[in-house]
Amino acid sequence: MTKASDLFIQALENEGVEYIFGIPGEENLDLLNSLKDSPIRLVLTRHEQGAGFMAATYGRLTGKPGVCLSTLGPGATNLVTPAAYAQLGAMPMMMITGQKPIKKSKQGRFQILDVVDMMQSLTKYTKQVVSGNNIPSMVREAFRLATEERPGAVHIELPEDVAAEEAVEQVLPVNQTRRPSPDIKAVKHAVKMIEAAKMPLLLIGAGANRKRTQDALQEFVEETKMPFFTTQMGKGVLDERQDLYLGTAALSSDDYLHYAIDKADLIINVGHDVVEKPPFFMEHGGKEVIHINFSSAEVDQVYFPQHSVVGDIADSIRNVTRQIDSQDHWDFGFYHKVHDEVNSHITKYFNDNRFPMLPQRIVHLIRESLPEDGIVTLDNGVYKIWFARNYECYQPNTLLLDNALATMGAGLPSAMAAKLIYPDKKVVSVCGDGGFMMNSQELETAVREKIDVVVIILNDSAYGMIKWKQEGMGFENYGLDYKNPDFVKYAESYGAKGHRVDSDESFTKILNEALSEGGVHLIDCPVDYSLNHSILNVKIKEKADLL
Incomplete structure (x- = not known):
């Protein structure tokens, strides 16, 4: 028999958790005591919001869910903004909140909110633990969902009385899932579209920055000599000192870079994330777009790609690079003028x-x-x-x-x-x-x-x-x-x-x-x-x- 709070910490250790950021309350005391002898390090913050931002950033940089902790009521409500931060920013993060006893309460509704319901629209997964034996499967599922594309926030509520009860279950093995490779026909059609274009342009978005796509994209750029630009959260995937980098779409329109975007007849959009302000607007009969991402495109009034390559981004790009041939009719001269003009403008001050x-x-x-x-x-x-x-x-x-x-x-x-x-x-x-x-x-x-x-x-x-x-x-x-x-x-x-x-x-x-x-x-x-x-x-x- 194992105390449920001990089992919870064991499940986190099993997932490779290094830090828990947060502020414990009296409803977390069993969990805090279980954490005392764990290799997981508690980083006590001065506000739950700070803890949530730290956990989200840990997830952003490592690809593994960062973990934050709060008590019930006001502690949990202070995690709402970090939850939205992680969810919209595709940062894997787990929130653990406490709760009053659920099996026998003597305090009425003092500080009690339905935190699970509150987190419903802000997370990929939100559950209350009602039995200590459910902990291993709940933690494993939460971590799986937090990490799976598109990553985001998950939440588990551990009531005080459940944390103190005995459990008999053991932690579950962590199995890494390989992302699927793209369809061969989809890759071939993408290659055909790129080779047929006159002024193709590569766009690198936030999704390409979440996984290690740097080498695959650099090989593509070196093979095709194709200029590229980035969204704000796509910055840094490729070294921005190279001459093929046109800049970052920092504004929605009316910038030097957008003049180049408007001239493109095909945009290869890698890692598009719908939360970022669109760096270009599509019009019927205008430029074509190839969507290369882990998942298919969310279509709206300004984004309706003509073709999609769905699967692991790095694998998709490598497949395109292997099959593509540089074309004599590609015209990148205008883009090089834009590069020089952007550099002149940016370095002016x-x-x-x-x-x-x-x-x-x-x-x-x-x-x-x-x-x-x-x-x-x-x-x-x-x-x-x-x-x-x-x-x-x-x-x-x-x-x-x-x-x-x-x-x-x-x-x-x-x-x-x-x-x-x-x-x-x-x-x-x-x-x-x-x-x-x-x-x-x-x-x-x-x-x-x-x-x-x-x-x-x-x-x-x-x-x-x-x-x-x-x-x-x-x-x-x-x-x-x-x-x-x-x-x-x-x-x-x-x-x-x-x-x-x-x-x-x-x-x-x-x-x-x-x-x-x-x-x-x-x-x-x-x-x-x-x-x-x-x-x-x-x-x-x-x-x-x-x-």
């Missing part, structure tokens, strides 16, 4: 040393300061567009941005998780002042856990993204400005080191010293967003003569 600093300058200096495998995590704000467009990624998952839920508050917890997974890599979190303050208390967690991380706060004392939209729509500025604390003193109060940038020259010096010294560093950097409208809002019709 790299050396502008005005103060407060331009986001373009900050992006450039961070890229110069980090090694090739350094990781940048972003919170959410207008600066995310500048990083998507201007930050060159050399390796997969080295720029972690959220173009799915696009929530604020995830930047710092994501950086902490990344550093736990990759202790030898340099990790920088870039946050707006608004987003940082939504989970700033996790600085204490980072200090306590001895997580080396550098946090750069882009300080404009406002909700800058909404202010930019407000101005762009012709409204007067109203309701979006606030006052910030002294961020240097704030960092020091948690035991971190605080720095204030007072000139362009001081930024790189402070950043490099913080990266080399280790520990938790916070850098308060004033930012100037005044050029957002004049640079981001470039209209296609104004570029025709340039291209």
Whole structure:
């Protein structure tokens, strides 16, 4: 006989769980006691939301479900945003929540919500454990579903009385499932379409960044010499220093890159994820699209591909590469002009040393300061567009941005998780002042856990993204400005080191010293967003003569 909470921890160990992020409550005490002697490490956070973001990022980077823990009621409701973050972003994550006794209650409805029902629309799987003997199969099924394409969030509720009861079952073996290969006829038809096109163009989306598709896509690009572009969450799959990289679709329209997209007669869309803003719009009688993904396309008004290759992405691309022949009639000359124009546009302000600093300058200096495998995590704000467009990624998952839920508050917890997974890599979190303050208390967690991380706060004392939209729509500025604390003193109060940038020259010096010294560093950097409208809002019709 085994206590149910012990069996639960054994099931997690069986799945290879390394960390549980979270805040236990009294309903989790049996589970907490079972965890005490486990090799699984509990990372106690200061808010359940921070725990959920850390678990989701663990899943994003490893492909294995990250695990987070909360009590019932308010603890569980604080996991709603991380659940949506993981589900929309296709990040495998398991949430474990406690509950009052379900077999004999003496407390009425105090703190009791139907958490399983609440999680129904936010997860791939949500269940309450009603018997300790159900634990092995429930945990195994939850992990299977969390990992299976398309990955996402799962939830198990473990009531207090069930956790304390005896169970006789044993954990189930973990069997890895191979993803199916694509249909041979589908591959041949895709090859035929690509060879017949005049100006084919390769698009790399979020799905291609979830699994190891880098080698297969690089072989395809080298064989065909075909230019490519990415969505925001597809950045880094291929080294973006190569001449065939046209850029990232950071805006939905009206950008230099979109002029190239409009010229394409065929787009090979690899790893399309419907949650990302569409980087192009289809029209009947317009460009054709080949959909290459783990699953068939979700069809809507702007995306209805003419052909699909369904199966393991890397396997699909390799099959296409083996069969395709480069064509003399392919015309990539226009794309090369776009590449040069995009580079000229993006690098224009790299050396502008005005103060407060331009986001373009900050992006450039961070890229110069980090090694090739350094990781940048972003919170959410207008600066995310500048990083998507201007930050060159050399390796997969080295720029972690959220173009799915696009929530604020995830930047710092994501950086902490990344550093736990990759202790030898340099990790920088870039946050707006608004987003940082939504989970700033996790600085204490980072200090306590001895997580080396550098946090750069882009300080404009406002909700800058909404202010930019407000101005762009012709409204007067109203309701979006606030006052910030002294961020240097704030960092020091948690035991971190605080720095204030007072000139362009001081930024790189402070950043490099913080990266080399280790520990938790916070850098308060004033930012100037005044050029957002004049640079981001470039209209296609104004570029025709340039291209």
